[in-house]
Structures are given as structure tokens and as C-alpha cells.
Amino acid sequence: MASPPITLITGASGGIGAALAWQAAASGHHLILTGRRTHLLTELAEALTARHGGNILTIESDLSAPDGADSLINSIIAHGWRVDHLINNAGFGTAGDLASIPPARLQSLVHVNILSLTTLTRQLLPPMLSKGSGGILNVASLAAFQPGPLMAAYYASKSYVLSLTEALHHECKGSGVRVSCLCPGATATGFASEAHMENSRLFLSNPMTAETVARIGWRGYLRGRRVIIPGWKNKTLAILSKITPHAVSLPLVRKLHESA
Numbered sequence: 001m002a003s004p005p006i007t008l009i010t011g012a013s014g015g016i017g018a019a020l021a022w023q024a025a026a027s028g029h030h031l032i033l034t035g036r037r038t039h040l041l042t043e044l045a046e047a048l049t050a051r052h053g054g055n056i057l058t059i060e061s062d063l064s065a066p067d068g069a070d071s072l073i074n075s076i077i078a079h080g081w082r083v084d085h086l087i088n089n090a091g092f093g094t095a096g097d098l099a100s101i102p103p104a105r106l107q108s109l110v111h112v113n114i115l116s117l118t119t120l121t122r123q124l125l126p127p128m129l130s131k132g133s134g135g136i137l138n139v140a141s142l143a144a145f146q147p148g149p150l151m152a153a154y155y156a157s158k159s160y161v162l163s164l165t166e167a168l169h170h171e172c173k174g175s176g177v178r179v180s181c182l183c184p185g186a187t188a189t190g191f192a193s194e195a196h197m198e199n200s201r202l203f204l205s206n207p208m209t210a211e212t213v214a215r216i217g218w219r220g221y222l223r224g225r226r227v228i229i230p231g232w233k234n235k236t237l238a239i240l241s242k243i244t245p246h247a248v249s250l251p252l253v254r255k256l257h258e259s260a
């Protein structure tokens with residue numbers, strides 16, 4: 001009998017990543033859970049095993065380090081594990097004028113949201129293609145669809161993720177490997193406090209739960225969707241973002257990021 005698939009989830013210590021871990025475990029996957037807060041990974045692994053069984057490996061991983069993605073892959077290999085499905089979920093935002101954000105924080109953002117995601121994708125895709133199975137779910141955001149004043153680098157990073165993933169989806173057509181991009185709107189997780197924007201209009205406007213986002217995201221991934229936007233409100237916003245001139249959307253998006 002074939003062994004269960006193994007899914008690697010980055011940023012599994014909370015929020016959407018942890019909720020995706022519940023979805024993958026419920027589908028019978030073994031899991032590799034990574035993040036910096038290892039105590040949360042351990043607690044999650046214990047809860048998942050108690051409910052669903054399955055093997056779970058937790059690995060401490062800082063994806064803002066220049067060699068973070070390569071170290072993570074080396075660690076997985078050293079444990080004798082493989083990766084059948086990759087969920088690039090780790091990410092964070094920074095609020096404020098770009099000129100006021102400490103350069104090191106911006107560099108971390110680019111490392112986590114862009115560079116590590118790209119390295120993990122590049123390194124883990126070839127074995128999937130050789131086997132003709134598995135896949136990659138990249139977590140972007142509704143922010144990917146337009147520029148975002150007061151969160152400029154974050155929005156730009158998510159545009160990169162969406163563009164990369166859509167192109168890769170096309171490259172992998174017919175290979176047996178599925179590639180999807182999950183684009184949530186505002187979601188109630190640790191994201192807003194990490195970005196210092198709990199009082200912004202965006203996060204005071206009834207955010208979705210991480211569980212709902214993960215359920216829709218996982219189902220869309222299993223169905224091989226190219227882009228998955230959870231919820232009709234977010235779908236409408238994505239369409240409006242595409243058709244609204246930036247001269248109009250820029251001040252509106254800025255307002256969303258300001259305190260109410």
C-alpha cells in the first residue's frame with residue numbers, strides 16, 4: 001500500500017497555516033510543520049495526532065535568514081523525510097510609509113514572502129514533476145491585485161507570489177502536479193498585530209476566520225484551481241481591483257490601512 005502523502009507547511013505555528021494543517025491532516029496527510037515558535041508547533045502536532053493520527057515532524061525554521069529555505073530542506077532530508085505537497089504560507093506585513101520602516105524589517109519581509117518561497121518552490125518542485133504527482137499551494141493575498149499605500153512592500157510581495165504561481169500553474173499543466181495560489185482577504189489571525197494594524201479600517205471590517213479560509217483554500221487546491229479567493233466579498237473586491245484605475249484605488253486602499 002502506498003504511504004500517505006507528506007505535506008510541508010511553512011508558518012504552521014498559527015493562523016491560516018495552522019488551519020491548513022488541520023485540513024491536510026483530515027485528508028490523511030502526514031505533515032511537516034515549520035515556523036520559529038516551536039512550542040506552538042509542538043502543541044499543534046500533539047492536537048493533530050490525537051485527533052487524526054498520522055506522523056508529524058516539527059522543524060524550527062527562520063525563513064528571514066538568507067539560508068533559511070536551504071537549511072529547512074537540509075533538515076527535512078536529514079530526518080529522512082520527503083515532501084509531496086508544499087504549502088508556502090509563512091508571511092508577514094509591515095504598516096506605515098515605506099521610508100519609516102526599518103531597512104532590516106523590509107529585508108526580512110522580502111526574504112520570507114518572496115525569496116524563501118521561491119527557493120522552496122524551486123527546490124521541491126523537480127521531484128514532484130519526476131513523480132507526476134503532488135503540488136504547491138502558495139498563500140498570496142487580495143493585496144496581490146493592486147498596489148497598497150502604507151503597506152507598499154507587502155502588497156508588492158504578494159503581487160510577486162500571485163504572478164509566480166499563476167505562471168507556474170501554467171508550466172505544470174498536464175504534469176500531474178497541481179499549483180494554486182490562495183488569495184485571502186482580511187482574516188482574523190496574528191497578522192494584524194504583527195503588522196501593527198489592529199485598529200485599521202481593514203481589520204475592523206468583519207474579517208474571515210482562518211478556518212474558513214483554510215477550508216476553502218484546501219478544497220480549491222485539491223480541485224487544482226489556479227487562483228482561490230475565499231468568499232464572495234473578496235471575489236468582488238478582486239474584480240473591482242482589476243477594473244478600477246489605480247488613480248482611484250490608491251487613495252481608497254490607503255484609507256483602509258489607516259486607523260478608523
Ligand SMILES: NC(=O)c1ccc[n+]([C@@H]2O[C@H](COP(=O)([O-])OP(=O)(O)OC[C@H]3O[C@@H](n4cnc5c(N)ncnc54)[C@H](OP(=O)(O)O)[C@@H]3O)[C@@H](O)[C@H]2O)c1
Nearest residue numbers: 011013015016035036037063090091141186187189190191
Ligand atoms: N491575516 C490576513 O488578513 C491575511 C490576508 C491575506 C493573506 N495573508 C497571508 O496568510 C499567510 C499566513 O498569515 P496569517 O494571517 O496566518 O498570520 P499569522 O497568524 O501571523 O501567521 C504567520 C505565520 O508566518 C510565520 N512566519 C512569520 N515570519 C516568519 C519567519 N521569519 N520564518 C518562518 N516563519 C515565519 C509565523 O510563524 P513563527 O512566528 O512561528 O515564525 C506564522 O506561523 C501570510 O502569508 C499572510 O501574508 C493573511
